[in-house]
Amino acid sequence: MTSHGKTLLMIAFEFPPSNGASVPRIESFYRYLKQWGWKVVVLTASSKAYQRIDNSYQDGKDDLVYRAMALDVPRHLSIKGKYLSSLEMPDRWGLTWIPCALVKGKKLLKQYKPDVVWSSSPIPSTHYIAQKLSSEGNIPWVADYRDPFHYMNGSAGKRLDKQHRKIDSQTLKQASKLTFATQQVRDLYCKEYGELVSKKSMVIENGFDESNFKKLAELPAMESPFSPNKFSLYYSGVLYAHGRDPKPIFNALALLQSEGKINEDNFELIFQGAGDGQDFLHHLDGLGIAKLVKFIPPVSFIYALSNMMQCNALLLIQDERFDKQIPGKLYEYLRTQKPLLVKSPTGSATQTLAANHAGVVSCYSEAESKFALLTIIEQKKEKINRDLEKHSREQKAKEMNHLLLTL
Numbered sequence: 001m002t003s004h005g006k007t008l009l010m011i012a013f014e015f016p017p018s019n020g021a022s023v024p025r026i027e028s029f030y031r032y033l034k035q036w037g038w039k040v041v042v043l044t045a046s047s048k049a050y051q052r053i054d055n056s057y058q059d060g061k062d063d064l065v066y067r068a069m070a071l072d073v074p075r076h077l078s079i080k081g082k083y084l085s086s087l088e089m090p091d092r093w094g095l096t097w098i099p100c101a102l103v104k105g106k107k108l109l110k111q112y113k114p115d116v117v118w119s120s121s122p123i124p125s126t127h128y129i130a131q132k133l134s135s136e137g138n139i140p141w142v143a144d145y146r147d148p149f150h151y152m153n154g155s156a157g158k159r160l161d162k163q164h165r166k167i168d169s170q171t172l173k174q175a176s177k178l179t180f181a182t183q184q185v186r187d188l189y190c191k192e193y194g195e196l197v198s199k200k201s202m203v204i205e206n207g208f209d210e211s212n213f214k215k216l217a218e219l220p221a222m223e224s225p226f227s228p229n230k231f232s233l234y235y236s237g238v239l240y241a242h243g244r245d246p247k248p249i250f251n252a253l254a255l256l257q258s259e260g261k262i263n264e265d266n267f268e269l270i271f272q273g274a275g276d277g278q279d280f281l282h283h284l285d286g287l288g289i290a291k292l293v294k295f296i297p298p299v300s301f302i303y304a305l306s307n308m309m310q311c312n313a314l315l316l317i318q319d320e321r322f323d324k325q326i327p328g329k330l331y332e333y334l335r336t337q338k339p340l341l342v343k344s345p346t347g348s349a350t351q352t353l354a355a356n357h358a359g360v361v362s363c364y365s366e367a368e369s370k371f372a373l374l375t376i377i378e379q380k381k382e383k384i385n386r387d388l389e390k391h392s393r394e395q396k397a398k399e400m401n402h403l404l405l406t407l
Contacts, residue, residue: 032397070097184324
């Protein structure tokens with residue numbers, strides 16, 4: 001199992017203290033590989049690059065974490081809110097993060113002489129940096145695809161699509177191995193790129209980290225945002241109109257309220273980390289359900305986990321646009337052993353995985369959402385017992401460790 005003292009250069013834009021969605025995957029690989037004897041050197045971005053920060057995080061004294069300057073064009077390089085979109089190449093941070101990371105990365109190659117380079121998307125500049133550094137040092141490279149590049153299932157505009165396609169195809173050609181977070185994304189790439197991908201790729205899914213649940217159990221009870229006398233449905237994370245649209249759920253709530261099945265005294269839906277709800281206010285007022293739905297500010301990961309453990313049921317929204325992806329949060333949701341309402345098309349990667357487990361109700365349309373909400377509210381409280389061993393982060397890190405040792 002051990003690495004026999006090998007050194008890994010990990011290139012990841014998102015790394016603690018970032019509170020971004022890709023952090024748990026990256027951080028758990030980091031932690032377990034270190035535990036199993038790898039010397040892991042991390043090349044990441046300066047913390048001011050991140051929009052959401054976990055302030056409780058501190059680098060440990062034996063962490064080899066190097067941060068290169070990365071400025072976010074809209075936030076740091078705009079004048080009176082205006083900026084040149086041509087500066088967002090190949091993404092919002094690339095202009096500064098690429099040159100700074102390459103300078104720092106070349107020093108790290110000399111200093112640590114890594115045996116393997118590992119990089120994780122989502123932002124294109126990360127694989128670009130890894131490609132340059134693995135060439136420079138002639139080092140085997142594993143490119144991890146948490147999500148597909150944007151042009152594969154949408155468009156970022158002609159200019160960016162062209163650039164992303166170029167970075168992507170260079171990555172696929174040059175990387176020694178490719179890993180994908182879902183079978184569906186791997187299939188998408190195999191279909192587009194054939195043997196270039198199929199011959200050297202594997203799926204290492206996301207998962208939940210049992211150590212976080214242990215940590216939670218040892219901490220003093222955290223304050224809960226839920227009302228003790230209401231059925232509390234909880235959603236943790238971001239929303240957006242195309243891809244995570246809560247409106248069918250809102251419409252279904254209005255129908256249930258008009259039928260007298262729920263009201264503001266016995267039901268609440270709480271969104272955390274999805275903004276202040278201003279975008280939905282008009283819609284909620286129009287439906288007469290503004291008092292059923294609350295938007296509360298984001299919290300650090302461990303607090304969100306505590307809230308997942310304290311609500312009555314959890315809500316996940318993953319629309320058609322992302323039907324090949326599975327949000328990492330689904331695994332945590334499943335591990336809470338709480339009832340789970342999944343709004344995602346039948347047959348999507350998310351719905352397929354979730355439906356394999358007890359206590360999960362799926363829906364997509366307004367009518368299905370109404371039925372699903374009612375089902376979940378009326379579900380009796382007995383403990384759900386899902387067998388989730390194969391979805392643990394430790395298991396996933398073992399797969400990654402095994403792969404890295406073959407290079």
